[in-house]
Amino acid sequence: MLNSIINIIFIPEIFLASTSFICLLFGLYTNKNSFRQTCNFAFLILLSTTVLIYFNIGSNFANYDMLFSKSSFINFFKILVLVGSAASIIISKDYFLGIKLINFEIPILLLFSTLGMMLMISANNLMSMYLAIELQSLSLYVAAAIKRDSLSSAESGVKYFILGALSSGILLYGFSLIYGFTGSMNFDEINFYLLRYENLNLGLIFGLVFVMVGLAFKVSAVPFHMWTPDVYEGAPNSITAFFAIVPKIAAVALIYRFCLVPFENFYLEWSQIVIFLSVASMFLGAIAAIAQSNIKRLLAYSSIGHIGYILIALVAANDDGVKASSIYMFSYMVMNIAIFAILLSIKVKNEYLVNISDLKGLSKSNPIVSLSISIIMLSMAGIPPFIGFFGKFYVFIAAIENELYVLSILGVLASVISAYYYLRIIKIMYFDNKNNEEQLIFKISFQSKVILSLSLFIIICFILYPSLLINISASLTI
Amino acid sequence: MVDWPLLSVIIFLPLIGGLIILFIKEDEISSNNIKWSALLTSVGTFILSLILWLQFDYLNPSYQYIEKFRWFNDFNFYYHIGVDGISLFMILLSTFLTPICILASWNNVKKRVKEYMLAFLFLETVMIGMFASIDILLFYIFFEAVLIPMYLIIGIWGGSRRIYASFKFFLYTLLGSVLMLIAIIVMYRNTSSMSIEFLQGNYFAFNTQIFLWLAFFASFAVKIPMWPFHTWLPDAHVQAPTAGSVILAGVLLKMGGYGFIRFSVGMLPEATELFIPLIMTLSIIAVIYTSLVALAQTDIKKLIAYSSVAHMGIVTIGIFLVNQQGLEGAMMQMISHGLVSAALFLCVGVIYDRMHTREIEFYGGLVQRMPLYATVFMIFMLGSVGLPGTSGFVGEFLVIVGAFKFSSYVVVGAAFGIILSAVYMLYLYKRIIFGTITNDKLADILDINFREKIILIPLAISVIILGIFPNIFLDPMRLSLEVVISNYEVANAK
Numbered sequence: 001m002l003n004s005i006i007n008i009i010f011i012p013e014i015f016l017a018s019t020s021f022i023c024l025l026f027g028l029y030t031n032k033n034s035f036r037q038t039c040n041f042a043f044l045i046l047l048s049t050t051v052l053i054y055f056n057i058g059s060n061f062a063n064y065d066m067l068f069s070k071s072s073f074i075n076f077f078k079i080l081v082l083v084g085s086a087a088s089i090i091i092s093k094d095y096f097l098g099i100k101l102i103n104f105e106i107p108i109l110l111l112f113s114t115l116g117m118m119l120m121i122s123a124n125n126l127m128s129m130y131l132a133i134e135l136q137s138l139s140l141y142v143a144a145a146i147k148r149d150s151l152s153s154a155e156s157g158v159k160y161f162i163l164g165a166l167s168s169g170i171l172l173y174g175f176s177l178i179y180g181f182t183g184s185m186n187f188d189e190i191n192f193y194l195l196r197y198e199n200l201n202l203g204l205i206f207g208l209v210f211v212m213v214g215l216a217f218k219v220s221a222v223p224f225h226m227w228t229p230d231v232y233e234g235a236p237n238s239i240t241a242f243f244a245i246v247p248k249i250a251a252v253a254l255i256y257r258f259c260l261v262p263f264e265n266f267y268l269e270w271s272q273i274v275i276f277l278s279v280a281s282m283f284l285g286a287i288a289a290i291a292q293s294n295i296k297r298l299l300a301y302s303s304i305g306h307i308g309y310i311l312i313a314l315v316a317a318n319d320d321g322v323k324a325s326s327i328y329m330f331s332y333m334v335m336n337i338a339i340f341a342i343l344l345s346i347k348v349k350n351e352y353l354v355n356i357s358d359l360k361g362l363s364k365s366n367p368i369v370s371l372s373i374s375i376i377m378l379s380m381a382g383i384p385p386f387i388g389f390f391g392k393f394y395v396f397i398a399a400i401e402n403e404l405y406v407l408s409i410l411g412v413l414a415s416v417i418s419a420y421y422y423l424r425i426i427k428i429m430y431f432d433n434k435n436n437e438e439q440l441i442f443k444i445s446f447q448s449k450v451i452l453s454l455s456l457f458i459i460i461c462f463i464l465y466p467s468l469l470i471n472i473s474a475s476l477t478i
Numbered sequence: 479m480v481d482w483p484l485l486s487v488i489i490f491l492p493l494i495g496g497l498i499i500l501f502i503k504e505d506e507i508s509s510n511n512i513k514w515s516a517l518l519t520s521v522g523t524f525i526l527s528l529i530l531w532l533q534f535d536y537l538n539p540s541y542q543y544i545e546k547f548r549w550f551n552d553f554n555f556y557y558h559i560g561v562d563g564i565s566l567f568m569i570l571l572s573t574f575l576t577p578i579c580i581l582a583s584w585n586n587v588k589k590r591v592k593e594y595m596l597a598f599l600f601l602e603t604v605m606i607g608m609f610a611s612i613d614i615l616l617f618y619i620f621f622e623a624v625l626i627p628m629y630l631i632i633g634i635w636g637g638s639r640r641i642y643a644s645f646k647f648f649l650y651t652l653l654g655s656v657l658m659l660i661a662i663i664v665m666y667r668n669t670s671s672m673s674i675e676f677l678q679g680n681y682f683a684f685n686t687q688i689f690l691w692l693a694f695f696a697s698f699a700v701k702i703p704m705w706p707f708h709t710w711l712p713d714a715h716v717q718a719p720t721a722g723s724v725i726l727a728g729v730l731l732k733m734g735g736y737g738f739i740r741f742s743v744g745m746l747p748e749a750t751e752l753f754i755p756l757i758m759t760l761s762i763i764a765v766i767y768t769s770l771v772a773l774a775q776t777d778i779k780k781l782i783a784y785s786s787v788a789h790m791g792i793v794t795i796g797i798f799l800v801n802q803q804g805l806e807g808a809m810m811q812m813i814s815h816g817l818v819s820a821a822l823f824l825c826v827g828v829i830y831d832r833m834h835t836r837e838i839e840f841y842g843g844l845v846q847r848m849p850l851y852a853t854v855f856m857i858f859m860l861g862s863v864g865l866p867g868t869s870g871f872v873g874e875f876l877v878i879v880g881a882f883k884f885s886s887y888v889v890v891g892a893a894f895g896i897i898l899s900a901v902y903m904l905y906l907y908k909r910i911i912f913g914t915i916t917n918d919k920l921a922d923i924l925d926i927n928f929r930e931k932i933i934l935i936p937l938a939i940s941v942i943i944l945g946i947f948p949n950i951f952l953d954p955m956r957l958s959l960e961v962v963i964s965n966y967e968v969a970n971a972k
Binding site: 323363367378383384385389393396397400401405408409412413415416419420423426427430431463466467470471474 | 549550551552553590593618619622623625626629630633634640641644645648649652653656657659660663664666667
């Protein structure tokens, strides 16, 4: 009896859920404001959940009637989500304190959304997938609008909510069509049922298209990307950091699993959609970012571009594609953690940095910081020897393995266009002369500094010992 | 041969020196320390690379000083470096020019000395690494990493339109090289190998060859640069600081020529055969057209930049003749151009430092005040023209001899270009150096000082040595080039 209770508690998701509730109760029943404590608790909870997953504790327990499944791919992405979430909570703590937005609920909201993402990644059933998506989305809607007295934050929350609800509706309609035509909600059963067909019938194709639209919305692939720049811009910076780092990872894992598990035999049907999403995202992300003056909008478009590359690896639909996706998402996470750790620590005129042009002269006043930003930008542009290059490199290996020559050439061309706006940031820091006298203040807490240095270390030194990550990614099965 | 990893030390010594500089605190006093550490590091690298040359086995056509260990676990990627006759002098050129660049910017770089020296040392590491790579992915990583320091050098320490020039340089060359990345992956997929040595003996299907050749062409034609892909070069040269132009003309353009020999001719012989007419046409247009453009320039640096494109046209003609004279001539022309154009940019730098203008009209009659300067400038000018006894002659002569085997039209075109080069260089020399001083501002201009002598005299000596004893340089590369040629002929005889 006791043994089985312990077993249940140490299932990572249940552990995360129960400790989050304890955290919530703690925040509710302490007298003074407990924002700091809940932040630290959340960090510890996320780390211990990571440990549970890493050591595979509680893995031999039931899968709840096949609602969820387990694989090395799922575990890898769960760990990415947890680490990204933990890092983003730490780097945003000082920011929240700085703008006096110290509701203890914030880290707890993020915890619940992380829980939703973990469930989302491991979902093996249309219903559990939908519920998991809703759990993470609802938490994020609130998080986007958390700065209640700010018009832009409320606006971004509402925008996100309306468009998110719409996409959830489309997703649900797609699910119902798939269920109606296959008679099952379970991924494996759908796959088994579809094996009997040469072609998908019209109803199933409709279902597939609807679901793909919903998922494209979640990963913010063009043309379903409209919410991303607005939400990034409106939400408080630290929530933007969370948005940029974590939900994308989970959504990418989900779209991989959805395409490669239930519909793996109908590559031709979904790959057409994904190819379009991929090319459109790469080019729109690259071109639209050029005109941005707000760094958050720029990073939003940059993330849209990155999603385009990830989708190339999905179209490749082979083992190399899965490997490429994990390497790319890892590098994406590390680079975003690093850039947001810096952005959340720069103040101009007592305001946190928003305009790119305010970075002028940073190379004079803070040479180390501007060098770090340059390295991150070059890495995002995919210039060797930094980690971003290897992400792109593996994506193109996967694509060429599947003879997707045109797609890969379009991909590299888009990467040249996108190099322009990354370089523009370096240009502003290094080449432009400072004309105003406002001092940029860079103040970073010790914990963020550790995270920042660690991620920079990974970005620069990945090239020295790439096998560490690549061995893990090579062994992943979807 | 030496039994310690000499080549790796040469590659990474500048980087280590750069890291040490990174931790020197920059202020008025220590900026001298920074300069000295950078200079000593680069001179040390140069001395080590001389050992490389002295210990080089002339009779061995394949790679020497090989170092190889596994780098990626899942693919056949190795950290695999070595030197053969083709890359030996490219490496020497890089290590020779870097200390000269550092000396050349001793006094005229005043802001951000630390970053400047760091950029140059990083640049040296990636240049040497690129020429020494035997693994094609390693080559690519170094090839692209060159863009980072060069972008910063042009953008931070450049002239008035530096931002435009640096972006154009970066994006133009990046566009070429990303296509090469695709080609590299396609090669890997076909052979499961990334070794340049292996790929040179490998046979690709004809259609694949054409695709691969075009992708490599996109990258190297931009880099070398060939007409009509040369438009980034005049901008980059004019806006870059003197040392930046030196390294750009001296080494970075050679990356294109080196790539053509290694990849296009070495790995894709049949496609090369198919595209030779295209290359010859573009090269002859380049030689004649850019020479005429050079004639019309009013900016000294721009004139030399256009002359670089013309000289590189001779190099591409030589490479794609694929016979012994042609390839040896192309190699000699690259080495010679590396020294001569670098020296010419330094000469421009000398008067630019004094007068802060590069307009030809501003000068005139410099020989009255600067006799020594006039002498060294003359040596380099004649080297550029290709006067017998200077380095330029050997390369141009060999290329023309080789071209006779191919087509007399090419000979006529190339020879006409060479005559034009004499026209614009002599005309430039006449306008700057000869005559009487008409501009009052030049009345008290000083002749070259001790530091500039240290920079220019070794270059002048090597230009003459190269012209009189070309065999010192031709012997080590001969066997390696013969392997390239025989591979090419065997593949096309099938």
